[in-house]
Amino acid sequence: MVELFLQPFLDFDFMRRALFGCVVIALGASPLGVFLMLRRMSLTGDAMAHAILPGAAIGYLIGGLSLSAMTFGGAIAGLVVAFLSGLIARTTMLKEDASLATFYIISLSLGVLIISIRGDNVDLIHILFGTVLALNNDALLLLCAITSATVLALSLLFRLILMESVDSQFLASVSGWGAAAHYAFMALVVFNLISGFHALGSLMVIGIMLLPAVSARFWARSVGHLIVIAVLIAVSASVLGLLASFHFSLPSGPSIILTAGIFHLFSLFFGREGGWLSSYFRILKVKP
């Protein structure tokens, strides 16, 4: 058992770093995933990840493979898209999903255009699929900072963001803080996507944000429980995914996300709250 589960982490520094990075991301991203799900904005994470990517790529072109340049570029692009799509949803008849879709596509094509004009055929694949096996001190510090800020902001704004998530019209009728809560929340999403994309790559990070949150929905009802279970699932998936990558020689990012996917399938079948089996038995019980 020790050999199987502990030895890889005892022997190798890069495994400890990978695990630490994943746990830190799980603490920040999974709670946000719960709110995204509650707001029926699960696909927003996907769109935002694409909106960030060109900004990070431009940062890469200007500053090389520097953490700060890529983070800065990604944050600017993500925040601009989040702000504009929120603004348009609030000031025109367009719904948030439609305006977000338009802006992230514009942002994405702008990024591709700039990279092509620059003509350098950089190794963008590596930016799209960052690797959790190469987290240096700077990257880990950045992840810790973003997660700390996220946890702090979530605990301060918990009621506001929750109300905005569950019934934004009610919040708007009693307080003017709805828009602020929305923008603060979207900013948190952007920063967590950035921290995840350093570790897992910009496409894989959505998995660690959403899969645990959606799986948790099959086990709990209250938001507090949802968050706790989502974080637990995310951490377990990270550990098991890394170990699978180690023992079966699988690429680490997909291995972690697919482990989270297996947790999701399990929850789908066996979850207490509306999983397929529990629904089946409930029907049997009610009928006679």
Added chain:
Amino acid sequence: MSRLSRSILLSTVAASLCFGRGAVAQSDPIQVVASFSILRDMVEQVAGSEATVTSLVGPNGDTHFFSPSPADARRLSNADLLVINGLELEGWMTRLIEASGFDGPIVVATDGIASITYDDHEEHEEHEDHDDHEDHDDHEEHDDHDDEQAGHDNHDHGAFDPHAWQSLKQAAVYVENISTALQKAQPGSADAIASRAAEYSADLAALDAALQSEFAAIDEHCRMIITSHDVFQYFGNEYGLTFVAPQGVSTASEASARDVAELIEQVRDGGVGGIFVENITDTRLIDQIASETGLTVGGVLYSGALSEADGPAPTYRAMIAHNADQLLTSLRAAEESGLCDDHHD
């Protein structure tokens, strides 16, 4: 124009006239498009003023992941000759040729080389015998197994390792292929082209001989190199070095924790004489392995593209010399520091 530069020009023209045995026909230079910077340099060396050469993938560009622009297609459609590497290095080329309507002659530079299959890599890592080139020739007849092998290997080009330019001996075949095609395209200057090609080949052969003796002086137990991208097998076979990489052969594959762990264990066991990054790949993983093992990352190796003109590897010959120099420095330092001694017992 100053008197001095005019006289230089005159003497150059005179020299080239003598050189081409007076047979230089004053034909316009032909337009040659090469797929990437290394081929461009080779063509320039052989063609001299007989051709204007451009490359589709520029310096420091990654030929595996190139997306051609309409300007590239236009350049190709105006070209008289196209030079590609072959062995499925330029996966995008077929579509570009179709799109551009180019119907001129195509030189496949790797035609007739002793190619290495990717399966050979594993054999070499296990047995450490780099000198028997006989078995490579057999693999050339296995063309019909291409799909099968590509399917089971985890990379996006064929079963053969396309990075043959890393061997100076194979480069002589490149030069031969290029020279033949140029002579056909510029029959008036055929003699001049042939003699330039011969001179260039001799130059490369001399470098090869020098490197052979330098690498032979390195301790046999200290000849393993870690790089970020598995492209130096041809180079390693020439000089008895083993190159290992944390990623697959193509830049597209992502490393597994197992791969990285095995490399670190390898370094801990001894025998690794250097760790290097390349000009076209991500360095983060190499940095991590280096910091975990206490190795110092050596200089930049140029693998699939030349540097800019003011960089350390503006030409193919300079690139090989630069890489060899970096490797030798690191291997000698490892030998002196006793980094490889564990391996003996």
